[in-house]
Amino acid sequence: GLFSDLQRHQLDIYRLWGVSSGALITTDDSFVFNKLVRELKGLVQALGEPDPASDAELERLKERMESLRSSGYGQDRAAEPQTGGGGGTEDDPFALGELLEQQRAKKRRRKARTVEWTPAELELMRREALVSCFEVMRDHCYAKQWARTSVDIALMELYEQSHKFCESQRPRLAGFKAFVTEQRARRKQGPSAKESRRDVTDFEKARATWSSSQVSHRGKVGAQGDHKAEMWLG
Secondary structure, rough: OOOOOHHHHHHHHHHHHHHHHHHHHHHOOOHHHHHHHHHHHHHHHOOOOOOOOOOHHHHHHHHHHHHHHHHOOOOHHHHHHOOOOOOOOOOOOHHHHHHHHHHHHHHHHHHHHHHOHHHHHHHHHHHHHHHHHHHHHHHHHHHHEEEEEHHHHHHHHHHHOHOOOOHHHHHHHHHHHHHHHHHHHHHOOOOOOHHOOOOOOOOHHHEEEEEEEOOOOOOOOOOOOOOOOEEEEH
16 A cells, blocks of 8 residues: 555544544534544543553653654755756756756655654554544533533543543643533533523524514414515515
């Protein structure tokens, strides 16, 4: 295949950060949302317990990734040597040697910047990506009223799986539990007038309008039962 098994697993982790996190934020479909949540919970269930040295390895890996980002991804083109107008010499009239040297230099830079994680690093970054996805649920999805119960359950289930994460990640999971506990306490007190009007979808607004409309069982009486349509319909 085009990618090795390790590379495919690495792409799956990038997908969690990019595609899954974005879909959690943008979807307004409860079916799609709950399908994503089930997928994330399944990935958490499949995790093993981390190695005692995982925290140090995770910190080194984060520093390595940060160094890679700061070194300038996507700057290969800007760093390429110029051809000097494309002119050649008598021995190389088409400047092929210069072109080949540019290609070799580009390959060297690309190889130096390639990050292919080891199996142990894959597990560390999978944990980090999963925690990030659950943070997206808390920070961006909780505003959707229809998603709150699913988010509550998912965050609490993740907290109960804390033993599958590194020590340095566990305070973030404890923060999920504290968040859910606080939100449940607020709901027991009842929403304020502002909160009751917040985060209502277009469908919910339309349903509220329809439920208050006075539709008569008799025809030609208008949407509000005021008989305004009788003159027009005859």
